[in-house]
Amino acid sequence: MKQLKIVVLAKQVPDTHNVGKDAMKADGTVNRGALPAIFNPEDLNALEQAIRLKENNPGSTLTIITMGPARAAEVIREGLYRGADNGYLITDRRFAGSDTLATSYAISMAVRKLMPVDVIICGRQAIDGDTAQVGPQVAEKLQIPQITYAEEIVSVDDKELTVKRRLERGIEIVASQMPVLVTVHSSAPPCRARNAKLLMKYKHARCITEWQEAGEDYLHLQKERPYLNIMEWSVDDIQADVEWLGLSGSPTKVKKIESVVFKAKESKVLTSSEADIDWLMKDLISNHTIG
Amino acid sequence: MNNIFVFCEIEENNVVADVSQELLTKGRVLANQLNCKLEAVVLGDKLTDVEKNILPYGVDILHIAEHGKLYPYLTLPFASIIVDLIKKVQPQVALFGATTIGRDLAPRVASALKCGLTADCTELVIGEHTENRTGKEYKDLLYQVRPAFGGNIIATIINPDTRPQMATVREGVMKKEIVNSQYQGEIHRINAEEIMRGEDFVARIIERHIEARKINIKAANIIIAGGYGVGSRDGFKLLYELGAAIGAEVGASRAAVDAGFVEHERQIGQTGITVRPKLYIACGISGQIQHRAGMMESSMIISINNDPHAPINSIADYTIIGDLSEVLPRMIKSFRKNSK
Structure with a gap:
C-alpha cells in the first residue's frame, strides 16, 4: 500500500441542465443569478473515485481545490462532508475573465504549491462550458501524463495508477506512472451521500471572506478548531504571473453572444387513432418519404 | 503562407474517421477563401494507402507519421509530434474532431503552444474584428461558433493574437464531400522516432476492447x-x-x-x-x-x-x-x- 497524496479539482457551476424561464435576460444573455449554483456533476464522479482511492490506501490524504468567488467554498464543504481532508479556494479578482488556458495555468500553480502530489482527479468537463479542456491543460502545464474519460481507477501500486477509460465504442485500460492527472466521465459511479459525522464536524467550515461577510468572530474558531478554516489563495499566494491570468492570459475572446432561437413550424396535430395514423402513413408513402 | 491544418484520426481497422473527412471538407472551403493551402496530418501504424482517403478532399500537403508505437493512440507521443509539426509549419488554423481522441489531444497541444482552443464548434467562418479598447483591426479571423451554457446560448469566439486558431468539431456537424478523387497533393514523411521522447511512454495501454463502428x-x-x-x-x-x-x-x-x-x-x-x-x-x-x-x-x-x-x-x-x-x-x- 502506498500513502497517496490525492488532489481533486472541482468547480461550482450554474445548473445549466435545469434552466427555468427567468434564466435568460431580455437581451438574450444568461442571468447567472437565476440559476442555482451546484457542484459540477462530473466533479462529483471524480470526488467519489478520489475517496475510494483514499479508503483503499490507508494513510492517504485528499485535498480539494476550487477556483471562484467566496461562495464557491460550498464545493469544498461538500467535499469535506464526504471525506476530503482539507480544501483550498483560489480566489482573486485578477482571475476574472480567464479562459481555459488561463484557468489551467492558475490551477497548475496552486497544485505546484501542494507538490509532491501523486494523483490529481477532476471531472471530464463542466456543464457551463462543456469544453473538457482544463484537465488536459493542467496536466500539460505540470508536465505530467493525463488519463481522460476515466470510468474507474482500477488499482494502484508503488509507481503506477491503472485506470479504465470509457471510449465511444468500448473501453481501454491504461496504466500510467505517477504523478498523473485523471479526468472522470459521467459513466463512473455517482458520488456517495454526505457522511453525517463529517457534516457535523465541518458544517461551520468557512473561508475568511465568508466569515468576514457574515461579521463573525472567527479568530477563536480558527484557533480552537483549525480544520474549520478553508484556506484562500490569491494570485500572490500561488506565485502566478498576472500576465498569464484573466483577460490578458486568455487567447480566446468572446466576440458575440446570441440566444438560441428555433424557427417554430406550423405543426399538424394528430391523435393516436387508427384513422389518423393511416392517413399520415399513406401521405408519407405517396410522397415517397418512406417505402 | 500560413495554411489550414487538419488532424486526421485513424479508427479501428485503419480507416480515416468520418469526422476528419468532414473537417477536411470544411478546411478546403476555408483554404479557398483565405487563398492558402490545406494541410493534413495522420499518425498511426501500417498506414498503407491512407492518402487515398485524405487527398481527394482537396489536401495539398499530407504529413504522415508511421510508427509501431503510434497505434493505438497515446496522448503524449501524439502531442509531441503534433506540437513539433505545428511549430514547423505554422498554420493559421488547426482543426481536430471532437472525439475522445481529439478532446484529449487538442487541449494538451493548445496548452503547449499557448494558443486559444474552442471546443465543439458548430460553425466556422471567416470574419474581421476591431478591438474595442485599442482600435486594432484584424482581418481574416476564424469565427468559432459554439453553443454554451448547456446549449442555451450561441457564442462566437475568436483568437485574435495567437496562432494557430484551434477548434474541435463534433461528428456530423460539417458535411463531407470529395473535391476530386485524383486530387494531387504532396506527401511529407515525419520521422517519428526522432521526435518522440522516452518520457512520452510513461503511460501504456494494458487492454483494449473496442468494437468497430456498427451503426452509421x-x-x-x-x-x-x-x-x-x-x-x-x-x-x-x-x-x-x-x-x-x-x-x-x-x-x-x-x-x-x-x-x-x-x-x-x-x-x-x-x-x-x-x-x-x-x-x-x-x-x-x-x-x-x-x-x-x-x-x-x-x-x-x-x-x-x-x-x-x-x-x-x-x-x-x-x-x-x-x-x-x-x-x-x-x-x-x-x-x-x-x-x-
Whole structure:
C-alpha cells in the first residue's frame, strides 16, 4: 500500500441542465443569478473515485481545490462532508475573465504549491462550458501524463495508477506512472451521500471572506478548531504571473453572444387513432418519404 | 503562407474517421477563401494507402507519421509530434474532431503552444474584428461558433493574437464531400522516432476492447429516435420493429442513452452526432435544446408524445399525441397494409 497524496479539482457551476424561464435576460444573455449554483456533476464522479482511492490506501490524504468567488467554498464543504481532508479556494479578482488556458495555468500553480502530489482527479468537463479542456491543460502545464474519460481507477501500486477509460465504442485500460492527472466521465459511479459525522464536524467550515461577510468572530474558531478554516489563495499566494491570468492570459475572446432561437413550424396535430395514423402513413408513402 | 491544418484520426481497422473527412471538407472551403493551402496530418501504424482517403478532399500537403508505437493512440507521443509539426509549419488554423481522441489531444497541444482552443464548434467562418479598447483591426479571423451554457446560448469566439486558431468539431456537424478523387497533393514523411521522447511512454495501454463502428446513423434516410419517454430497453423494441419495417435506423436522445436504454453510438444531439435525415420520428423525446440542435435540419419531423406541450412539437411537422405502445404498432400495421 502506498500513502497517496490525492488532489481533486472541482468547480461550482450554474445548473445549466435545469434552466427555468427567468434564466435568460431580455437581451438574450444568461442571468447567472437565476440559476442555482451546484457542484459540477462530473466533479462529483471524480470526488467519489478520489475517496475510494483514499479508503483503499490507508494513510492517504485528499485535498480539494476550487477556483471562484467566496461562495464557491460550498464545493469544498461538500467535499469535506464526504471525506476530503482539507480544501483550498483560489480566489482573486485578477482571475476574472480567464479562459481555459488561463484557468489551467492558475490551477497548475496552486497544485505546484501542494507538490509532491501523486494523483490529481477532476471531472471530464463542466456543464457551463462543456469544453473538457482544463484537465488536459493542467496536466500539460505540470508536465505530467493525463488519463481522460476515466470510468474507474482500477488499482494502484508503488509507481503506477491503472485506470479504465470509457471510449465511444468500448473501453481501454491504461496504466500510467505517477504523478498523473485523471479526468472522470459521467459513466463512473455517482458520488456517495454526505457522511453525517463529517457534516457535523465541518458544517461551520468557512473561508475568511465568508466569515468576514457574515461579521463573525472567527479568530477563536480558527484557533480552537483549525480544520474549520478553508484556506484562500490569491494570485500572490500561488506565485502566478498576472500576465498569464484573466483577460490578458486568455487567447480566446468572446466576440458575440446570441440566444438560441428555433424557427417554430406550423405543426399538424394528430391523435393516436387508427384513422389518423393511416392517413399520415399513406401521405408519407405517396410522397415517397418512406417505402 | 500560413495554411489550414487538419488532424486526421485513424479508427479501428485503419480507416480515416468520418469526422476528419468532414473537417477536411470544411478546411478546403476555408483554404479557398483565405487563398492558402490545406494541410493534413495522420499518425498511426501500417498506414498503407491512407492518402487515398485524405487527398481527394482537396489536401495539398499530407504529413504522415508511421510508427509501431503510434497505434493505438497515446496522448503524449501524439502531442509531441503534433506540437513539433505545428511549430514547423505554422498554420493559421488547426482543426481536430471532437472525439475522445481529439478532446484529449487538442487541449494538451493548445496548452503547449499557448494558443486559444474552442471546443465543439458548430460553425466556422471567416470574419474581421476591431478591438474595442485599442482600435486594432484584424482581418481574416476564424469565427468559432459554439453553443454554451448547456446549449442555451450561441457564442462566437475568436483568437485574435495567437496562432494557430484551434477548434474541435463534433461528428456530423460539417458535411463531407470529395473535391476530386485524383486530387494531387504532396506527401511529407515525419520521422517519428526522432521526435518522440522516452518520457512520452510513461503511460501504456494494458487492454483494449473496442468494437468497430456498427451503426452509421448519419447515413440513414429515416431515423426513429427514442427518448427517456420510451421507458426502458424493452420499450425500444417497438422502435426497432418500426425501423425494420420502414427501413429506418434507430437513434436516441442523451437521456435515453444515459438511462442505459441504448448504446452510446446512437446518441443524437449536441453531445452526440448531428443528423439531417429525410424523416425524423421522435418518440417520447421532450426535445431539450441540446437534442434539437442535433436534428433540427431534418427535412421532416414527426413527434410522438404524450405531452402536447413537449418542446419538440414546436419544430415538428406532425405531432401525434398518444402512447408509443399504441401508436407504433398502428404505424407498422398501416405501413404493411399500404406499402404494397
